[in-house]
Amino acid sequence: MNIIETSKLVKRYKNHTAVDRIDLDVREGEVFGLLGPNGAGKSTLIGMLVGTLKVTEGSVRVLGKDISRDSTAIKQDIGYVPQDLAFFEKLSAYDNVIYWGRLYGLEGPELKSAVQEALEFTGLWDRRKDTSENFSGGMKRRLNIACAIVHKPKLLFMDEPTVGVDPQSRNSILESIRKLNHNGTTVIYTSHYMEEVEAICDRVGIMDFGKLIAVGTIDQLVTETVKEEFATIEINNMSLQLAEAIKRIPGVTRCERNQNVLDIQVNPAIMSTIQLLEMLISKRIDIQAINVEKPTLETVFLTLTGKKLRD
Amino acid sequence: MTVLLNNLKRIFLKPINIVLMIVVPIVLNLMFISIFNAEQMYEVGIIDLDDSKLTASIIEEMKIAANTHEYENDDAVINSALINSTINMAIRFPENYAEDMINGKCPKVEIYAVEENTDSVPLTMLVAAIGTNCGEIGKLCDGDEDKFYDCVEDYLEGTFQTEYNNFDLSKGEQIERAVNSLGYLAMGMMFLMSFATTLLLEDKMSRVYSRILTTPTTRASYLLQHLLSYVIVAAVQVVLIISLLPVIMDGQLSFGDSFGVTLQVMLVTLIFATACIAIGLTVSRFSKNNVVAGAFIGLVNLPVLMLGGCMWPRDLMPEGLQRVGDFVPTTWFLKAAEEVLYENGLGAAWKELALLGGLAAILITVSFLVETDDKC
Ligand SMILES: Nc1ncnc2c1ncn2[C@@H]1O[C@H](COP(=O)(O)OP(=O)(O)OP(=O)(O)O)[C@@H](O)[C@H]1O
Ligand SMILES: [Mg+2]
Secondary structure, three states, X not given: OEEEEEEEEEEEEOOEEEEEEEEEEEEXXXXXXXXXXXXXXXXXXXXXXXXXXOOOEEEXXXXXXXXXXXXXXXXXXXXXXXXXXXXXXXXXXXXXXXXXXXXXXXXXXXXXXXXXXXXXXXXXXXXXXOEHHHOOHHHHHHHHHHHHHOOXXXXXXXXXXXXXXXXXXXXXXXXXXXXXXXXXXXXXXXXXXXXXXXXXXXXXXXXXXXXXXXXXXXXXXXXXXXXXXXXXXXXXXXXXXXXXXXXXXXXXXXXXXXXXXEEEEEOOOOOOHHHHHHHHHHOOOOEEEEEEEOOOHHHHHHHHHOOOOOO | OXXXXXXXXXXXXXXXXXXXXXXXXXXXXXXXXXXXXXXXXXXXXXXXXXXXXXXXXXXXXXXXXXXXXXXXXXXXXXXXXXXXXXXXXXXXXXXXXXXXXXXXOOOOOEXXXXXXXXXXXHHHHHHHHHHHHHHHHHHHHOOOHHXXXXXXXXXXXXXXXXXXXXXXXXXXXXXXXXXXXXXXXXXXXXXXXXXXXXXXXHHHHOOHHHHHOOOOOOHHHHXXXXXXXXXXXXXXXXXXXXXXXXXXXXXXXXXXXXXXHHHHHHHHHHHHHHHHHHHXXXXXXXXXXXXXXXXXXXXXXXXXXXXXXXXXXXXXXXXHHHHHHOOOHHHHHHHHHHHXXXXXXXXXXXXXXXXXXXXXXXXHHHHHHOOOOOOO
16 A cells, blocks of 8 residues: 555745656655755655645645644654754753644553653653753754654654764664564655665655756665776786777776776676687786776666755 | 644743743843832922921922922022923922911912913812912911921821822823733733744754654644744733732732723733734745844844834824824723723723734734745
8 A cells, every 4th residue: 555645746846846747656664765956856855745834736645644624633743853953942852842742642651651662662761851952963963853743653754864973873774764664654754865765765766957867776776876887907917009999898887086096987788898808818918907897776767867965 | 732732841941041031021121110100209399487397297208209499489490490301390389387386377379380281280289288288287386386396296107108108109100000011011012933943043043843744743833832922921921920920019000990891801812922922933934044033033123112112102103103003002902901901801902902913813824834845
């Protein structure tokens, strides 16, 4: 079943279309990654899905219900970690999570244990009495998450939850997202970090200029979009003529020389990397090292948009 | 109720808020009323032809309520002083005033005042009363000078002080003063308006507002709880100030002689406060940040206070401005308060109260129902 379905979804500001006719399906139980550069429209899309932004055109169904009619029922079952920290800085971590728990209708012992669970989950239980104002950046990020999961939502939106967090805290956040997902929460995750998305997402949607330009599993995206192979070859006695000669071989689409190292891109429909290497060896060229690069989401993004994700 | 309780906590746990809400309006009131009181000192011209121990005592006692000025016995000088309002009144003690008094002859002082000017009436009556009473003492003492002075000293001691307090204000003046005082209170209420702005905008700035709207708490519920929390704060403010102020003013100010009237004054003030809060809430609901809201409130605040007669009586303004003033809530508030203070009941103020309530209702409906992006 699809937990989110949008159809021709548009968000237009006066002179700017931030989200442009997006058809998106997110399946129940998956971790879905939204990838895109600054200003691609990720947060705007999520804003419409959680009901804080008015939809200009198109329709949104969340948890099988129409957001324009059943928003209160939907909201009970979703959690939202906003891109910007959003809690009461003057309150302690504990009081904050209590506050958000209450807004979701939790009370009494149930509320208390849910709050404890959320704080333990995010590793803040020991610091629960401290005013959140004095937390480090990473702790604030974790509190931002704790406030969104206290009511155990079926569907969790996380808008760049790890910005400005050190690698160790980031790993623990990623780990907890896996755990949440394992316990049945569907997660929508936006990020600039390829590695994060590759580490936790089952499927990925790539956005650019308000459009959803590709959707699929990482493998699908890679095999469907990346038609070329990438390799670096280190050669002894490298010469300018040699580099030029290789560049002229049919199928080689790119060849950049950096002292003894060649950065090569080939079109396997004409010649695969293996065939190229065989050819070089047969010409008795002294190859020192070879590195065939596995294409990643970064490569996918580069291929689709012609730019790096983080410029 | 989560939003409501949290708001109350945020308001009452900040000492500065208590100061703004309770202390500032009271201090403002004290300041303005003491200015009024300074004006209430009488300027009295004295022509003492007797120059006796008795007249000296009476003049000495009068100084509690009046500034006395010695004059020669020259009608022309006194007349011009009265006409120029250098003095409110003049008193002439005739020759042998004390001696006649001791001998039980009840001599009369002569009092000069401008006829249309009623300012001096209370003091005139008091001086006349003192004359009569001294005469009575004289009759009883039967010519015994020492005994007479003993009795008179005792009698004069504090006469002016108590009498002055007792009858210096007529009912009308008292109500006028209470209405003035409510005008200053209205300034305090306008502070509330900025308050309503502050917390809501704080929520917007910290992104808490848009986050709350992703929970089952609807915008209407959130705004209603904000509104309620300020109405509660306003109720505390109104009850405290209206019951404390007369006590602090030591009887010089009264919001109604009976508990019922005072209660009605509180109610009228609270309705006005609700209208103010609705304005603040609407402004902050639709503005993106503090600067916009602050500018707007500042722009609205001052003219509304001025046009509504909170800073000076409306009658002092030109006719045109008064008509414009008919459209500001402060005017409705003070008119309603006046009706209630004259013990005409809430019914007599229905039009003003309906206007205040209607304004609040319209603003609240608009800010609850109009759809906008809730992200800033
Ligand atoms: N209120 C607004 N009025 C006009 N334009 C807006 C408004 N909000 C967002 N935009 C524009 O919409 C586009 C999408 O913004 P959005 O915040 O969704 O991007 P994003 O993908 O989340 O970027 P980031 O990775 O930086 O968070 C941007 O060009 C932004 O300038
Ligand atoms: Mg964003």
